[in-house]
Amino acid sequence: MQIGIIGGSGFDDPNLFENPIERDITTPFGKPSDVLLEGSIKGVSCVLLARHGRKHQYQPSDVNYRANIWALKSLGCTHILATTATGSLVEQYRPGDLVVLDDFIDRTWGRQCTFYDRTEGGPRGVCHLPMRPAFCEKARQALLSAARGRGHVCHATGTAVTKQGPRFSSRAESLMHRQWGGHVVNMTTVPEVALAKEAGLSYAAVALVTDYDCWRENEQSVSVSEVLEMFARNIKKAIDVIVDAVQILAADSDYSYLDCHKDLVTSAIMLKN
Ligand code: ADE
DSSP, X not given: OOEEEEEOTTTTOTTTSEEEEEEOOOBTTBOOSSOEEEEEETTEEEEEEETTTTTTOSOGGGOOHXXXXXXXXXXXXXXXXXXXXXXXXXXXXXXXOEEEOOEEEEEOOSOOOOSOSOOTTXXXXXXXXXXXXXXXXXXHHHHHHHHHHTXXXXXXXXXXXXXXXXXXXXHHHHHHHHHTTOSEEESSHHHHHHHHHHTXXXXXXXEEEEEOTTOSTTOOOOOHHHHHHHHHHHHHHHHHHHHHHHHHHHHOOOOHHHHHHHHHHHHHEEOOO
């Protein structure tokens, strides 16, 4: 097994990643956000990718999600663990808490959200992939055990409303996202989760709550400085969780769930030629 990690900032600690080698990859869908770092974490093979590029050069709607997932898969990744900064849409998910996402609502538009679009070098056919469950339950449980093991406040489930950005929500939108049943709001889970599933990979994401968006009474809107400050203050938690989850996944000898992910994709493809 090999585990891809999407997130980036914070994983640049030289003691964390053993024997890192940079891989500059081109995919049929273009270039990923940056070079990928291949190495290991406590003996388990991992590949690290900064979703927005190492200089944070791509805004959420400009990230080449397809190239990112394809590149990780082409280096042999069987799993992807992701981190994501999120605003909270419910009182009990507080800034500083972690959430292991279990569902999403797609509020993005115009993003390349399938590999099955007849791109030269890509897969053939039309793919209608079921999205329940949206995330890999094995990988989710690994993140949750890791978070609980570290003593962090971590919510076992959460629906992410992924919005297009780059702007934050208006108050009316934020109230609407709450009514829809969203627990957190971000800008990157879609199409990442769907593409990982199309690629037949085990994918789960740990969300770091950085703010209360803008739905609460008598409160200002979320700001970039608030998000960045909370993210910087708490990212170590998310990194520790991923590091421990990598060990948990590697210690499990039952890989049959990986075959289920692949079989699901095979059964979802129509008109293969
Ligand atoms: N990422 C972090 N906080 C956010 C918010 N309030 N809305 C969208 N994306 C976010």
